[in-house]
Amino acid sequence: MYYNEEIETMDRESLRRLQSERLVHIVRYTYENVEFYRKRMDEAGVKPEDIRSIDDISKLPFMQKQDLRDYYPFGTFAAPMKDIVRFHASSGTTGKPIVAGYTQHDLDCWSEGVARCLTAYGATKEDIIQVSYGYGLFTGGLGAHDGASRIGASVLPTSSGNTSKQIMLMKDLGSTVLCCTPSYALFLAESIENDPDTSPSDIKLRFGAFGAEPWTENMRKELENKLGIKAYDIYGLTEVSGPGVGGECECQDGTHLWEDMFFPEIIDPVTLQPVKPGEQGELVFTTLTKEGMPVIRYRTRDLTHLIYDKCRCGRTMVRMARIMGRSDDMLIIRGVNVFPSQIESVILEIPEFTGQYFVTVDRVNNVDTFQVDVELRPEYYGDAMGKMLRLKDRLVGRLVSVLGIRPEIRIVEPNSIARSQGKAKHVLDKRIMNP
Amino acid sequence: MIIKQLSIFLNNEIGRFTEVTRILAEAGVNLQAFTLSEVSDFGILRLITDNNEKAIAILQENSYAVSTTDVVYIELPDRPGTLAKSIQKISDAGISVEYMYAFSQGNTASVVIRTDDVRQCNDVISK
Numbered sequence: 040m041y042y043n044e045e046i047e048t049m050d051r052e053s054l055r056r057l058q059s060e061r062l063v064h065i066v067r068y069t070y071e072n073v074e075f076y077r078k079r080m081d082e083a084g085v086k087p088e089d090i091r092s093i094d095d096i097s098k099l100p101f102m103q104k105q106d107l108r109d110y111y112p113f114g115t116f117a118a119p120m121k122d123i124v125r126f127h128a129s130s131g132t133t134g135k136p137i138v139a140g141y142t143q144h145d146l147d148c149w150s151e152g153v154a155r156c157l158t159a160y161g162a163t164k165e166d167i168i169q170v171s172y173g174y175g176l177f178t179g180g181l182g183a184h185d186g187a188s189r190i191g192a193s194v195l196p197t198s199s200g201n202t203s204k205q206i207m208l209m210k211d212l213g214s215t216v217l218c219c220t221p222s223y224a225l226f227l228a229e230s231i232e233n234d235p236d237t238s239p240s241d242i243k244l245r246f247g248a249f250g251a252e253p254w255t256e257n258m259r260k261e262l263e264n265k266l267g268i269k270a271y272d273i274y275g276l277t278e279v280s281g282p283g284v285g286g287e288c289e290c291q292d293g294t295h296l297w298e299d300m301f302f303p304e305i306i307d308p309v310t311l312q313p314v315k316p317g318e319q320g321e322l323v324f325t326t327l328t329k330e331g332m333p334v335i336r337y338r339t340r341d342l343t344h345l346i347y348d349k350c351r352c353g354r355t356m357v358r359m360a361r362i363m364g365r366s367d368d369m370l371i372i373r374g375v376n377v378f379p380s381q382i383e384s385v386i387l388e389i390p391e392f393t394g395q396y397f398v399t400v401d402r403v404n405n406v407d408t409f410q411v412d413v414e415l416r417p418e419y420y421g422d423a424m425g426k427m428l429r430l431k432d433r434l435v436g437r438l439v440s441v442l443g444i445r446p447e448i449r450i451v452e453p454n455s456i457a458r459s460q461g462k463a464k465h466v467l468d469k470r471i472m473n474p
Numbered sequence: 475m476i477i478k479q480l481s482i483f484l485n486n487e488i489g490r491f492t493e494v495t496r497i498l499a500e501a502g503v504n505l506q507a508f509t510l511s512e513v514s515d516f517g518i519l520r521l522i523t524d525n526n527e528k529a530i531a532i533l534q535e536n537s538y539a540v541s542t543t544d545v546v547y548i549e550l551p552d553r554p555g556t557l558a559k560s561i562q563k564i565s566d567a568g569i570s571v572e573y574m575y576a577f578s579q580g581n582t583a584s585v586v587i588r589t590d591d592v593r594q595c596n597d598v599i600s601k
């Protein structure tokens with residue numbers, strides 16, 4: 040099922056023409072309205088008239104999160120305040136957040152993106168959609184909410200937290216769709232398992248739309264098994280729009296990006312040159328329709344690759360492979376690049392472990408230490424020490440072959456690794472605190 | 475005879491062991507014997523108690539991973555050589571011992587033995 044069949048299945052030549060038209064417009068619009076873009080383009084020696092088609096995009100300068108911070112709060116806004124109807128802000132852990140402003144047209148494009156995703160998963164107006172993303176400045180809650188409203192579904196805006204109430208409402212109202220972060224979904228699934236008053240048949244969920252943090256194929260299997268659902272990726276970021284920049288289809292074989300609105304490129308994060316089609320690198324977005332706070336060649340720091348082959352679902356929109364890390368989450372340990380997502384996917388391959396993990400990196404006598412705490416499923420804790428040590432060896436062996444570096448594994452007591460309710464926090468790099 | 479032993483998984487951190495003994499003492503469970511074996515990251519505390527059911531309930535309530543294991547329990551007169559004789563019987567029968575621990579109770583010594591085949595071990599020793 041398509042929400043917007045004409046666009047979602049448009050032939051690539053027509054799509055390129057549409058993208059070209061829109062790029063020419065957005066470049067002129069930002070050049071004329073925003074000092075930041077004018078200055079950047081002038082510095083790069085590019086004029087709006089140099090941009091004639093989407094192929095010219097590589098002439099334009101990049102921008103990144105720091106630019107949005109430097110021009111906080113309104114420096115990259117292109118529309119006058121009278122046309123801005125909503126703000127959102129990213130969860131900055133330090134300093135000023137990133138503030139995004141949306142016009143009504145921006146909100147309409149955003150909700151259309153989410154509506155396309157929900158429809159691709161199979162949602163209709165018959166569904167009860169439980170939105171367990173946080174509501175407020177975070178784009179997750181209201182973003183999913185508006186998309187669910189747009190397809191006419193019944194929205195249950197539980198927001199995040201208060202897990203027992205979430206489960207009660209999920210049962211009593213018979214929610215059929217769950218929207219939240221994958222780590223919170225896992226937390227909910229475990230809470231349901233441990234809840235003596237809830238049996239799996241009380242849960243009516245058909246599928247979940249999970250996003251706002253990277254997750255793995257194994258996590259998908261775990262969520263699908265535990266909740267008895269199909270688990271789909273929904274992708275987005277506040278700087279570009281919010282959730283619904285793209286989403287998976289029923290094929291679960293890559294996340295379609297709605298490239299009529301959000302044009303993706305992949306660049307080499309070091310040389311900043313576009314990579315060959317299909318190669319991995321950093322994802323860069325240009326918003327083709329945004330009015331409030333457009334971005335042009337915005338570096339997401341997400342590492343992935345793009346698949347341009349037509350999907351079995353009939354959509355022509357490009358697919359993004361799973362995000363395998365963030366260029367700035369990357370840990371360099373003893374000179375080796377390590378992504379927490381790699382560690383996670385290895386742990387989830389071995390069913391005796393819960394998939395919860397915590398990485399501690401430190402430096403002792405000028406040597407990096409690399410420790411990973413893991414938990415066993417309750418039934419694998421026992422009297423036989425040898426059995427547990429063999430499991431540990433198996434995990435170490437797999438990690439060494441995937442990461443190319445040997446971590447110190449610690450099996451810890453059950454439920455002793457903190458479950459995250461929002462963006463999962465899995466790493467403590469003590470080298471940053473004691474340089 | 476064959477009895478049930480409790481095995482508790484503990485993070486290898488100062489205070490975890492004391493914490494368990496405190497929880498059990500507060501619940502009125504008496505420890506008849508215990509042994510702690512550790513590797514670098516974790517330990518297994520093995521306990522013989524006078525009330526396993528209560529011990530399991532209170533430990534699980536405190537989120538400990540606790541399991542039960544069958545072990546062979548023997549009481550021997552506290553005299554040199556008696557333990558050696560029993561061990562000889564076990565090894566003659568070709569049974570391999572995973573671990574054992576002993577404790578003294580006045581005039582007798584008690585020994586807990588865990589083997590791959592607990593039933594066979596118990597038969598051999600009782601002969």
Ligand SMILES: [Zn+2]
Pocket residue numbers: 287288289290295350351352353354
């Ligand atoms: Zn598809």
